[in-house]
Structures are given as structure tokens and as C-alpha cells.
Amino acid sequence: MSDLLVQREDTAEVRREARGPRAPRAPKMPRRHLHGVILLDKPLGLSSNDALQKVKWLLRAEKAGHTGTLDPLATGLLPLCFGAATKFSQVSLDADKRYTATVLLGQTTATGDAEGEVLRTREVTPEMTAPERLRAACDAFTGEIDQIPPMHSALKHQGRALYEYAREGIEIERAPRRVTIHGIDILRVQGDVLEIDVRCSKGTYIRTLAQDIGEQLGCGAHLIGLRRTGSGGVSLQGAVTLEALQAMTESERDAHLLPADVLLSDWPEVQLPAEDAARFLTGLRRRVTLGDAPQVRVYGPVPASASAGRHVLLGSARIQGGELIPTRLLSPLEVQGMLDQATPPDHPI
Structure with a gap:
């Protein structure tokens, strides 16, 4: 039995030498924490999930989701959500x-x-x-x-x-x-x-x-x-094909990433001052002098060092009886990630 084992080891060694040195594995491309929406013009014959996985790989995105299936035999608009935008994918799913x-x-x-x-x-x-x-x-x-x-x-x-x-x-x-x-x-x-x-x-x-x-x-x-x-509020205008994305550089692909709130563009907008924004992000209701609304998008101010007039999405809410009631909140990390993504490297916040 021991002779047989030695013979097997010798044979394996000969095979390894014949194959030559093993090529080093290509390092895995690191994933990125991206936030936003790609309006994809889905091609014929591709399932919604296959389209999502291809675009996710091209962007090297950490987290992604689509907004409802589009039949493989259908073409056209398929909004793809990344990072914080995935929290609002149901909005597009429920939309007209x-x-x-x-x-x-x-x-x-x-x-x-x-x-x-x-x-x-x-x-x-x-x-x-x-x-x-x-x-x-x-x-x-x-x-x-x-x-x-x-x-x-x-x-x-x-x-x-x-x-x-x-x-x-x-x-x-x-x-x-x-x-x-x-x-x-x-x-x-x-x-x-x-x-x-x-x-x-x-x-x-x-x-x-x-x-x-x-x-x-x-x-x-x-x-x-x-x-x-x-x-909903988005259309094929500004959509990009999978073929076009594949031919682009990474920075060109990133340029097609729309803000997460593009899916909420037809909702009323509410802007909160800094103190109320911080409390809203913890899930607390805030008093507002606005009429009832079933769904609104809520923004807070960015730090003073950022560009004047800018604001950042905090989440969604409804207004009932003078109260702003959170329905979907972004995390502080997601808010900061969107700020970092929108701010040029030479203009840190």
C-alpha cells in the first residue's frame, strides 16, 4: 500500500511539472459603495435580473436591485437602483x-x-x-x-x-x-x-x-x-443601453448614475433645518406647517463648507395633521456617501 501511495505522489509531481508553474489568480476587483439610479434601456431577450447583474458588475457596485421585472421579450426602461436608492425601488414598482x-x-x-x-x-x-x-x-x-x-x-x-x-x-x-x-x-x-x-x-x-x-x-x-x-416620473429620455455601458470607461458609466431621489421626482419636496433634519433621521416626527400629503421627499442642509444652496436627501415621509411622519429613512452613512459621491475630490466637505 505504501508503494502505491509513493507511486501516486510521483505521478502527480510529474503532472505538475508538465503543466508548469500555475498562473497567479487575477485579483478581485473591489466593490464600490455607489448610490443612485441607472436608467437602462433593456435589450430584447435578457431578463431583468440578468441585466441588473451585468450593470452591477460593470459599475463594481456593492449593493443593487431593480424596480420590478420587465419580460425578456420586452425592451425599454428598466430603472436599476444602487446603494441608498434601493430603499426606494418599491416606489418605481408601484408607479404607473x-x-x-x-x-x-x-x-x-x-x-x-x-x-x-x-x-x-x-x-x-x-x-x-x-x-x-x-x-x-x-x-x-x-x-x-x-x-x-x-x-x-x-x-x-x-x-x-x-x-x-x-x-x-x-x-x-x-x-x-x-x-x-x-x-x-x-x-x-x-x-x-x-x-x-x-x-x-x-x-x-x-x-x-x-x-x-x-x-x-x-x-x-x-x-x-x-x-x-x-x-412613474422617469422615462426613456436619458436611458442608456447595455451595449453603450460596456463600451464606456468607469468614469463615463458613473456619469449616468442619477441621484437616488430621481424615483421620487414627482413627489412634493420638504426641506428641514439642520436641527429638525438630525431628529428626522432618528425616526422622530416633526411639526410642519404644510397640508396633508400621502408621500413627500425630505431633504436636509449639507455642511456650510459645501456648495451654497445644496441639500441632501434624508428619506421619505407622509404629512398628516401637521406632522411629518418618516416612512423610509436613509442611514447617516448613506447620506454621507451620497455627499461624498456628489462632491469633487478637490472640494472636500
């Missing part, structure tokens, strides 16, 4: 959305989109695509409506996504969900293809809307393209 949807009239599919098997084909007559007929069909689904979630969706039933049941040929009964369609504008009609601009509440299934409009017209339809163009 805007989409450009491309709909093929005359065909219904098993999934409601182009991936599914064609179930039925019907003629699309010129009368169906007449402007007044299309307008009436879209108006029928404007306002508060009930939608039945599609089986090919990520909605959970007993811990499993509905699309998993659908792949097994199992149909699950789904309760209708109330959503709001704020408006539908007809952008283009070319043959059997209809392109619409949809402004809607969170949780709206655009593929279901496409199917419903098709049935309203009497010819059926399915979704063949979807692009998200807005979420």
Missing part, C-alpha cells in the same frame, strides 16, 4: 407605467404573444381597422377594468409560477384583478399590425389588453412587440 405595444390582429395564440402556438386565425376586414372602430375598441378598455391574469405569467399559485403549470398543460382558475388604463393612443395602423401607446397602472398585462382589443374588434389579436417607455 407607459408602453408602446405592437399588436398583430387576426390571430390568437396560446400565450397571448408571438411565442405561443396559433390557436385561431380570422379575417381582418377594412371596417375593423377603420379609425373610429379602432378608437371605440381602445376606449372600451380605458379606465378601471378587470383583467384575468394570463396562465403564461409569473404570478404565483401555491408557491409556483403560473407559467410552470401552463407548461404542464394545467389550467389554474384565476381571479380577476382591477387595473386602471389611463389612456390608449393609436400610433400606427399598417395592414394587420396595430401600434398603440398605453398609460396604465402597475400590474397591467399588456398581452391581455392586446387580446381583449382583438376580441372587441371581432378578429382576435396577440402581442408581437412591447417596449416600456415610462415608469
